[in-house]
Amino acid sequence: MIDFIDYLLGGISSGAIIALMALALVLVWRSTRVVNFAQLGQAMFTTYIALTVRELTGSWFLGLIIAMAAGLVVGVIVHFLVIRPVKRLDTSGAIIATFGVLIALEALAAMVWGGDPEAFPPPINNSGYEAFGRIWPFSPYDLLVLASVVFLVLALSVVFTRTNVGLAMRASAFNPEVARLSGVRVNRMLVRGWAIAGLVGAVAGVLVAPLSTLSPTSFDIFLVFAFVAAVIGGLDSLVGAVAFGIGTGLVIALVSGYSDSSNAPLVALVLLVLNLLFKPEGVFSHHKARAV
């Protein structure tokens, strides 16, 4: 029983980060109906930028802020350079193009920063809290991660539900034609969706890096988990992405705890298959059916 609690506690912060990554995928899907497989490549790239800023200035926080700004910019660049020209042809082409971006970003990062894993130490203590005579697998850094994710999700939900831009973005996602007929510049909203996704991904990258190391390909595995969480959540639901992101993190922690962490991707894929078999529209989806 105490193992079970330990595993769950250990999975919370990675679950919260997977939730952010899934959120980034959903933001892009909602705006352009494209799964951006480059999302975590973008996050890897901006995390390297954060590492560089941190090495130059000594400030983790400044690194995070610059990475967020870079995330916005990279999101916009990928949208204009790759998606817009390809999307005009067809959607599956755009999805394949995002794989191209992923590979290009990984190659570019290897050229700039080298292919060897680099340490990205946590800004605050990452050893577990001590209580009731034992050490729990939940650290001050885990608390920082959790607080950051909660803050970002709340900020996003305020933007989406309380502001004009948020309303225009939601309307553009639900029904672009009605949005345009109402005077909304839908293309601009799509770009904003990519930009915000880039920012969210950048935060996820900076937060996840201390949990392992940073290398051009070290986030690849998270793409699998985030994709599974986003799809099960319904791919267009922000709530679904957060809920199943955290859920996926917990499941992975349990699987890794009771068996071996190398089984986690397999379990994630089994969950995905079960979801597609029994609830293909996703749990929180707005739409009745969808083609993946």
Add this chain to the structure above:
Amino acid sequence: MLRIDALSVNYGAVEALKNVSLDVPPGRVTAVIGANGAGKSTLMRTLAGLEKPLAGRVLFNDEDITGSKPEDIVRMGIALVPEGRSTIPDLTVAENLKLGGMWRTHAQRATSLTRVYALFPVLGERRHLGADTLSGGERQQLAIGRALMTGPQALLLDEPSLGLAPLIVTQILELVEHMARDSGLAVLLVEQNAATALRVAKTGIVLNLGEIVTSGPAREIAQDEELRHAYLGY
């Protein structure tokens, strides 16, 4: 106010509109009637900028707006209420209305909102509810309300009677007709339900297979039995 000059539009491989010209003057309802596939929706979608014409021009207050984007056309003052479910069910009633005319000033939008709630009191009562909780007639009111929120000079109504009870259709159309007369709004109404449309319209235009068959005072067209049998099916 709105002038359509020799407009031709292809819809896929089909010639949906052939050399169509008509005027939509302010302060009254102009009705375009015809059977399914006559090109009525294509006409509306082209006017709103959703389809690009092959030839011809659309003039609005003597300005050539042919080929402009939908989001620019609505900002110029032409609002389309498209056919069918043109509300967004995932948003609340108030959000659907707020969506219309976001580029306008706060004061302009507040005035329009008050007016919409006065015209359609049920929207005010249900403003915090999801649009998916509304009945068909209420949704059509919401769709018209959203269009009015953009502060239009010309209102394009595409088949508002679709799927609604006759009594509700008559109520909505009479409201629109009053609005046109009171505020100088130019209304272009496209309908398969010719009898109802011609009752509120001043001018009627009969469209068949993409071409204008005849046009004239709505009352005369409504009484022309030959026309009715040949093109309107009643």
